[in-house]
Amino acid sequence: MSDKPAGQRRDLKALLAQEAGKLPQPERRAFLANGLTLAGGAMLGSATSAAAANLPPEVPPWTRSVGRGVVTVPYGMPSRYEQDIVRRTVPWLTASAISSISFTPLHRLKGIITPNGLVFERYHGGVPEIDPAEHRLMVHGLVDRPLIFTMDDLMRFPSVSVIRFIECPANGGMEWRGAQMEALQFTHGMLSCCEWTGVPLATLLQEVGVSAEAKWLLAEGADGSGMSRSIPLEKALDDSIVVYAQNGEMLRPEQGYPLRLLNPGWEGNTSVKWLRRLELGDAAWYHREETSKYTDLMPDGRARKFSWVQETNSVITFPCPENGLKQAGKYEIEGLAWSGRGRIKRVDVSVDGGVSWRSARVKGLILPKALTRFGLEWDWDGGPALLQSRAVDETGYVQPTLAQLREARGVESIYHKNAIHTWRVAEGGGVTNVQIE
Amino acid sequence: MSDKPAGQRRDLKALLAQEAGKLPQPERRAFLANGLTLAGGAMLGSATSAAAANLPPEVPPWTRSVGRGVVTVPYGMPSRYEQDIVRRTVPWLTASAISSISFTPLHRLKGIITPNGLVFERYHGGVPEIDPAEHRLMVHGLVDRPLIFTMDDLMRFPSVSVIRFIECPANGGMEWRGAQMEALQFTHGMLSCCEWTGVPLATLLQEVGVSAEAKWLLAEGADGSGMSRSIPLEKALDDSIVVYAQNGEMLRPEQGYPLRLLNPGWEGNTSVKWLRRLELGDAAWYHREETSKYTDLMPDGRARKFSWVQETNSVITFPCPENGLKQAGKYEIEGLAWSGRGRIKRVDVSVDGGVSWRSARVKGLILPKALTRFGLEWDWDGGPALLQSRAVDETGYVQPTLAQLREARGVESIYHKNAIHTWRVAEGGGVTNVQIE
Numbered sequence: 001m002s003d004k005p006a007g008q009r010r011d012l013k014a015l016l017a018q019e020a021g022k023l024p025q026p027e028r029r030a031f032l033a034n035g036l037t038l039a040g041g042a043m044l045g046s047a048t049s050a051a052a053a054n055l056p057p058e059v060p061p062w063t064r065s066v067g068r069g070v071v072t073v074p075y076g077m078p079s080r081y082e083q084d085i086v087r088r089t090v091p092w093l094t095a096s097a098i099s100s101i102s103f104t105p106l107h108r109l110k111g112i113i114t115p116n117g118l119v120f121e122r123y124h125g126g127v128p129e130i131d132p133a134e135h136r137l138m139v140h141g142l143v144d145r146p147l148i149f150t151m152d153d154l155m156r157f158p159s160v161s162v163i164r165f166i167e168c169p170a171n172g173g174m175e176w177r178g179a180q181m182e183a184l185q186f187t188h189g190m191l192s193c194c195e196w197t198g199v200p201l202a203t204l205l206q207e208v209g210v211s212a213e214a215k216w217l218l219a220e221g222a223d224g225s226g227m228s229r230s231i232p233l234e235k236a237l238d239d240s241i242v243v244y245a246q247n248g249e250m251l252r253p254e255q256g257y258p259l260r261l262l263n264p265g266w267e268g269n270t271s272v273k274w275l276r277r278l279e280l281g282d283a284a285w286y287h288r289e290e291t292s293k294y295t296d297l298m299p300d301g302r303a304r305k306f307s308w309v310q311e312t313n314s315v316i317t318f319p320c321p322e323n324g325l326k327q328a329g330k331y332e333i334e335g336l337a338w339s340g341r342g343r344i345k346r347v348d349v350s351v352d353g354g355v356s357w358r359s360a361r362v363k364g365l366i367l368p369k370a371l372t373r374f375g376l377e378w379d380w381d382g383g384p385a386l387l388q389s390r391a392v393d394e395t396g397y398v399q400p401t402l403a404q405l406r407e408a409r410g411v412e413s414i415y416h417k418n419a420i421h422t423w424r425v426a427e428g429g430g431v432t433n434v435q436i437e
Numbered sequence: 438m439s440d441k442p443a444g445q446r447r448d449l450k451a452l453l454a455q456e457a458g459k460l461p462q463p464e465r466r467a468f469l470a471n472g473l474t475l476a477g478g479a480m481l482g483s484a485t486s487a488a489a490a491n492l493p494p495e496v497p498p499w500t501r502s503v504g505r506g507v508v509t510v511p512y513g514m515p516s517r518y519e520q521d522i523v524r525r526t527v528p529w530l531t532a533s534a535i536s537s538i539s540f541t542p543l544h545r546l547k548g549i550i551t552p553n554g555l556v557f558e559r560y561h562g563g564v565p566e567i568d569p570a571e572h573r574l575m576v577h578g579l580v581d582r583p584l585i586f587t588m589d590d591l592m593r594f595p596s597v598s599v600i601r602f603i604e605c606p607a608n609g610g611m612e613w614r615g616a617q618m619e620a621l622q623f624t625h626g627m628l629s630c631c632e633w634t635g636v637p638l639a640t641l642l643q644e645v646g647v648s649a650e651a652k653w654l655l656a657e658g659a660d661g662s663g664m665s666r667s668i669p670l671e672k673a674l675d676d677s678i679v680v681y682a683q684n685g686e687m688l689r690p691e692q693g694y695p696l697r698l699l700n701p702g703w704e705g706n707t708s709v710k711w712l713r714r715l716e717l718g719d720a721a722w723y724h725r726e727e728t729s730k731y732t733d734l735m736p737d738g739r740a741r742k743f744s745w746v747q748e749t750n751s752v753i754t755f756p757c758p759e760n761g762l763k764q765a766g767k768y769e770i771e772g773l774a775w776s777g778r779g780r781i782k783r784v785d786v787s788v789d790g791g792v793s794w795r796s797a798r799v800k801g802l803i804l805p806k807a808l809t810r811f812g813l814e815w816d817w818d819g820g821p822a823l824l825q826s827r828a829v830d831e832t833g834y835v836q837p838t839l840a841q842l843r844e845a846r847g848v849e850s851i852y853h854k855n856a857i858h859t860w861r862v863a864e865g866g867g868v869t870n871v872q873i874e
Contacts, residue, residue: 066661067563069534074523076554079694081569082687086511097506110634110682111598116552117513126504132518158769161548161801197547224503245547250519257516332595364598
């Protein structure tokens with residue numbers, strides 16, 4: 001081989017045609033002939049036929065020319081072939097675009113990191129454009145020494161970096177009464193996972209000196225809505241972080257630039273963005289956004305409040321309504337699992353609506369309170385199927401069925417719908433959103 | 438506290454003024470009074486004086502108004518206050534912008550993930566704009582069944598996701614003879630770290646069936662330069678991945694969209710972008726980009742070739758020439774360490790040019806062949822200092838001094854300069870790039 005590379009590379013068209021002629025017949029499939037254990041072998045049939053049918057007629061134009069040079073794009077963007085992969089809204093969902101939601105395109109994402117440009121948005125008074133030189137964080141109330149910090153002050157403290165998911169508790173909220181949304185982006189897209197960097201809140205609390213009687217903390221944003229939430233001191237001292245960076249760079253404006261709180265594993269709204277004030281107190285504040293919102297009406301007529309933790313959840317990301325199946329054969333069913341209580345321990349997958357289950361393979365890192373990617377090889381026979389995933393976390397919590405969740409919470413809830421989700425695969429490969437009790 | 442939130446929130450200006458009046462004197466510093474072990478306490482003096490001097494005169498405009506609504510920006514971008522944080526070039530470094538380099542702004546990044554828009558660029562024929570529907574990967578040569586894959590074919594195989602650094606072996610190449618570049622972005626910015634998703638190359642090789650006599654593999658790009666490198670089969674079967682996604686989304690055009698090779702821990706150029714062809718052979722090809730480039734002239738006049746592994750390296754990212762110190766006091770010296778041989782085991786930091794060393798704290802994940810973030814608290818007395826970091830990896834390899842590296846490699850090298858790097862802090866806090874043998 002090494003003595004004839006030039007010739008091979010010069011006449012690529014001839015080579016491609018020649019290689020196409022050598023393509024094997026389906027009956028010579030490697031995974032059958034060699035007994036390879038990798039199910040990937042099943043894709044051979046597809047590769048063969050695709051190659052025979054779609055062989056490029058000649059060397060493509062991008063190989064016959066030079067491309068753009070450096071620094072045409074100092075801050076890079078996705079390919080124009082990916083321009084449909086964007087955050088999207090559901091216009092009827094909220095009364096105003098300044099107090100609304102955009103959804104992450106989970107159907108096209110891989111791995112566990114959500115790129116910053118696609119992290120879902122939720123805010124209550126629009127995205128403020130804050131000058132970091134003017135921004136201040138005040139820590140006061142039941143403390144020994146109230147203090148006001150500039151961004152420069154905060155960035156001198158020893159920092160920590162963690163990969164954690166963030167999820168709006170309303171994720172899936174449209175699905176409580178029945179299947180509503182025909183897209184993974186809308187059933188589960190208020191969910192993202194990033195590497196966050198900042199100062200442990202415990203560090204700042206040590207700095208101001210917390211009074212013995214302090215039990216709660218109010219976090220307030222500098223946005224027009226003055227978004228605020230009461231946080232128990234135990235959480236603040238456990239793993240809360242005052243964050244200024246996300247996936248390596250400074251926070252994006254819609255994620256709280258230049259400063260936000262991060263309460264790992266908790267309702268996204270408690271991770272107050274554009275953080276300007278932390279007040280220590282002896283009781284919760286019961287502010288607007290913890291009474292008018294972020295509570296759920298239980299069957300007994302009482303409201304469930306301070307429902308902090310995003311419970312164990314999972315969803316199949318391929319196939320899904322946006323990405324159906326094309327032909328019978330082997331595929332990898334893929335999905336995401338997460339728990340606000342810690343690490344994912346196991347994910348089971350069913351292709352028959354929960355009658356039988358197989359354990360999926362976890363792919364990549366298993367981090368606490370982070371998205372966890374799973375995959376299961378599946379030989380689709382071309383017929384109907386009901387796909388489900390069921391996550392179990394390290395505390396032993398098992399993702400509930402919809403019937404179990406309704407039993408506990410009724411049907412008036414908006415938040416915390418973490419029931420097992422079902423995708424129906426139709427003959428022909430189309431995927432729809434259905435509900436199974 | 439809980440009985441008066443409304444009043445407090447209504448008259449924020451009065452509250453800020455009132456709280457400012459309560460600010461403590463420097464002699465009441467928490468870390469002195471309480472004996473807190475957190476060095477962060479040292480920043481108190483700064484927070485105090487900053488707050489007293491720069492207290493915002495009134496509620497800022499972004500709190501008195503609403504911001505932009507959702508989906509004004511379907512694909513988000515950084516704040517306009519971060520618009521200087523971009524990839525940059527060194528125009529004199531290469532003859533043409535289509536065969537050149539852009540550098541990652543490491544001086545402003547946190548954690549270990551490099552956001553896709555800031556990943557450094559290196560290419561030999563510009564960035565092609567490839568239609569993924571037209572793109573093909575051919576695997577042929579010494580194989581049982583040559584095959585051509587479409588992107589759809591490849592995305593059906595079981596995938597893996599890993600966080601790995603990628604570095605051009607020319608990183609720091611300007612520094613072999615002496616300190617050249619007065620910016621961290623240019624001394625070390627051909628370095629990034631992402632989560633990569635794709636199909637293990639071993640899976641595809643099992644699919645085609647590798648002949649017994651095959652020992653090498655040629656990877657060739659679909660760009661105008663036809664970039665190609667010979668890869669030993671052992672590496673291909675070990676941890677090489679045919680990658681289509683980066684930090685969750687599909688690869689960026691300048692990173693190989695829609696398909697690239699990833700050889701974790703190895704010279705970036707071996708991770709051939711816009712991958713169109715893999716040929717199995719019994720010997721290396723000695724193509725243009727492994728003879729004219731990516732070899733180093735040794736003192737004995739012979740060329741060092743196939744220098745695959747990016748050796749253990751580290752650099753201090755704060756302070757650095759772009760980010761000096763402002764006033765005496767406590768800081769966190771921060772930096773990055775990495776090794777193409779595996780995990781980082783330890784990072785030592787010196788503030789006196791290597792006379793004495795202290796072990797730094799590793800912050801966040803310690804992953805094989807990934808960037809690893811370290812930090813060390815430092816009480817700067819306001820005088821001159823010589824900052825160095827020295828990484829040790831899990832194989833016991835210790836990052837060499839410049840003298841040790843020159844002893845082994847001479848001074849004619851361009852690539853693989855992983856010597857201990859020195860930043861000089863001047864009285865007043867300015868930082869410059871100096872070399873210490």
